[in-house]
Structures are given as C-alpha cells and as structure tokens.
Amino acid sequence: MRKLHVILLLILALTAVTCQQKKIPEMAERTNLQPKAFYEQHNNFKEKAITNRRFKHKDIVPLLEQLKQSHLFEVEVIGKSVEQRDIYMVKAGTGKTKVMLWSQMHGDESTATMALFDLINFLQGSDGLDSVRQDILQNTTLYIIPMLNPDGAERFIRRNALQIDLNRDALRLQSPEAVLLKHMRDSINPEFGFNLHDQSRYYTVGNTSKPATISFLAPAFDYAQTVDTVRARAMRTIVGMNEALQQLIPGQIAKYSDEHEPRAFGDNIQKWGTSVILIESGGYNEDPEKQEIRKLNFAAIISALQLIASEGYKSYILEDYYIIPENERNLFDLVIRNVRYEQHGQNTLLDVGIMRDEVELPSAPEGYYHKSSIEELGDMRVFYGYEEVNGEGLTLVPGKVYPKPLKSFSSLSTARAQELLAEGYTTVEVDELPPSGFSPQNLPLNVTKRAEKVSHDLTLENMANFVLRDDAGQVKYAIVNGFVYDLNGEIPKLFHGLVL
Secondary structure (H helix, E strand, O other): OHHHHHHHHHHHHHHHHHHHHHHHHHHHHHHOOOHHHHHHOHHHOOOOOOOOOOOOHHHHHHHHHHHOOOOOEEEEEEEEOOOOOEEEEEEEOOOOEEEEEEEOOOOOOOHHHHHHHHHHHHHHOOOOOHHHHHHHHHHEEEEEEOOOOHHHHHHOOOOOOOOOOHHHOOOOOOOHHHHHHHHHHHHHOOOEEEEEEEOOOOEEEOOOOOEOOEEEEOOOOOOOOOOOHHHHHHHHHHHHHHHHHHOOOOOOEEEOOOOOOOOOHHHHHHHOOOEEEEEEEOOOOOOOOOHHHHHHHHHHHHHHHHHHHHOHHHHOOOHHHHOOOEEEEOEEEEEEEEEEEEEOOEEEEEEEEEEEEEEEOOOOOOOEEEEEEEEEEEOOOOOEEEEEEEOOOOEEEEOEEEEEEEEEHHHOOHHHHHHHHHOOEEEEEEEEOOOOOOOHHHOOOEEEOOHHHOOOOOOOOOOOOEEEEOOOOOEEEEEEOOEEEEOOOOOOOOOOOOEO
C-alpha cells in the first residue's frame, strides 16, 4: 500500500511537471504581446491630420494618395460609393496569412478609421518595436479598406446615400459599397477579417457600472451559434486581445451579443470562410471625441495582428471566450439620485436619467452641440451615469423662465447667469436671438423669444432644465439642458444652453 502511495505521488509529480512544461511555450507566446508599449507610444504614430471623429472623405484622400510614394504600400481605388466618392484599399506586407480590415461601413462610426491610419504610420516606423513590425509585415499581408461608407461619413450618419444599412445588405447586395465589400472578400479570400465599428456609449460591461469601452465578437454564422474551425480561430484571437487590453482598461471590455443576424456581413463572411473579429468602440469617460478609444483600438489591432502573425492565438482556449461579460445598455449621461419631487400633491422619491443627444452644427467647436432629454424617472438603482449627482436631502424644482425680457443674449453675462440660477431660473427671454449658426456653448442659460411656449415640467422626453434646492430653499445644483452647474463650485469652462 505504501509503495502504491509513493508511485501515485511520483505520477502526480511527473504530470504536474509535464503540464508546466506544456504551459511554458503558451506563456512565452502571451508574454510577447506588448499592448502597453503600443498604447504608450501611440502618439508617435497618431495621424495628426485627424483630430476629431467627424472628419470627411476629403480629409483622408490626401493621406491615401501620399501613401502611394511609399514602397511599403500598394494603394488603389477599388470602387466608388453611391455618390461617386472613391473607396480605397491599402495593401501592406508579404506574408502568407491574408488579413482584411474594413472600417466605417456605418458613416458615423469613425473611431477605427482613425486607428487604421495610425496603424499605417506604425508600419512605416523604425524604433524599439521593429520586431513586432517586421513580424506582421513578413508573416501577414494586410488589406485595409478605411471608410467603406464615405457618403454616410459626409453626413455623419449610419446609412449610405441610398439610406441602406450596409451591414444589413450582405445578401441582397443593393448598395455598390456592399457589392464591393463582398467582391473584395471573395477575391482576396482572407483567413482573417476585422469588422470595425462603434457602438453606443451607453453599454456597460455586464451589469457593472463600467462602460463597455471595447466590445469583441466572433459573429455566429447560424442560429445554433455553431463553432467550426473558422469561427474558433476568431474566438481564440479575441481571448488574446481581451487579455492584452485588460492590462490597459481592466474591467472595461465586453462581448457583443452572439445572436445570429442572417443579413449582416460579419455573420456571412464568417460563413464564407474568413475568421471575423468584430471590434465595437463604445464609451470612455471624458473622451467625447474618442481619442482615448482610438489609442485602445490601435493597441488592440496591433496585438491581434501579432497574434495572427505568430499564430499565438492557438495557445488560447475557447472556454475563455465565453467568460468575457456581455455588454448591457445600463448607462446614462447623467443620473440624479434620491431627489424629492412634489407632484399631484405627493412628495415622491425619484432618480432621474438624462441623455445628451448630439445635434450637428458645423460652426460649433466640435461640429455639434448637445440637446438633452429626460429618459427615465423612478428607481434607477440598476442603472448608472457617466456623471451622477447625489440629490439626497434635496428637492427638484422645474426651472423657471425669467419674466423680464433681456435686450439680447449678449447682455447675459456669466455673473448674471449665476445669480439667475441661484434664483431658480434656467431660461431667459430675449428680444434678439443669437444669429444663425451660433454655438450654444456660449450660452450659460437657455434663451427664448417666446417665453409662453417654454415648459420645463419634469416629464419623460422633455428637456432637462431644473434646480435642486435644500430644505432652506437654497439652490445647490442647477441642471441646464442636461448639464450640471454646481453653484458652490467653479464656473464651467463650456456652457450648454439652448435657443428654445
């Protein structure tokens, strides 16, 4: 019995050593990833011509034409959009593994397009990351299609000029851009494809309060969500990308829903034999122009290309794909918690959820301004806000319109606005409205020419204009067009009033 016990111990010891030896190559593969280096050195490769997410086709054409002078790239116009804008493809590398990357098939989803131009700059560089650069260029051939939907990008809208969602046109192929993408997939026949998108910034990682800054998906090609060799390659690569990005944004990576969409390009390209990796760029606090998420895309894509070039993705297990939390829509721009509100003779305890929609305005600093709306009232304990105000001990009172008209909006000084907010006013009447194209970021309060038309009642889908008072009647916070003014804090650098 004693001998048997010793033999069993020896077997267990040998098994442990063998398993450890098997893990050594796997860990070596994973250690080769340098996401922090890619992230920290991003500024060396950032395409300086693109500084915000509402750039147009005309902004990228000179960059693409200039690339033709480099021996590293082959640049060609592969087709035209509905409105006859050129669609380009950039080819780089000489390796046997073909990788196709396409971005902005939705015109208002531009984060990855920025990252692709940064990637192109990286491939031309020479520094301490040369081994990564050469690994990618020697072992893969990249086919990069930035801005598949230039007509949508021109208007910064999701759909193309035919008002068709390109990502729902994989089977009917009614759009020239969809026909082009299908043709390129079939003619190149890449082993890997990167389908690059932006998702709503209101998604969280599971039911946590953390925004789903990056979400991954290996799209299912059937309703049964079958995993074949092609899809498994994408899933393993995603596990590696998740591991890499967790070093940069721990707890802020999610998985997009695996639900099959039979009309979508990702699902069908997976079915056609290309391992598709979907990257969705979501939200990140205080990053409205997605420049931080641009850096994360850059780091994620290079990490993925390194895994593909070295076949390091093979060391990851499928089970780890399924433990990535799925994204959930649980975020608001602003949540006011535990505030009292008098209505219908009843004192009600409320949470208030506010969204800030973007309205295009070319004359505004970023090309748009915000218009708020109240999207939720009641118990919001399962939701979170990018910004939150604790309203405990405070009472919400709808904003008032100042009864004495001002001559013009220019007479509304910041100091006077502060005084009016302290008195519970969020809107003033003016005899002369701002000129057309005026940016509301210059308005500390809302202005109107017709005070009788303005309602700041606390109702769903109404604009968010109210104040929070303490028991002594003193205004602690004012909410103007969904933005918070702390009356005991500093004067904000930007204003967000509206012309009503």
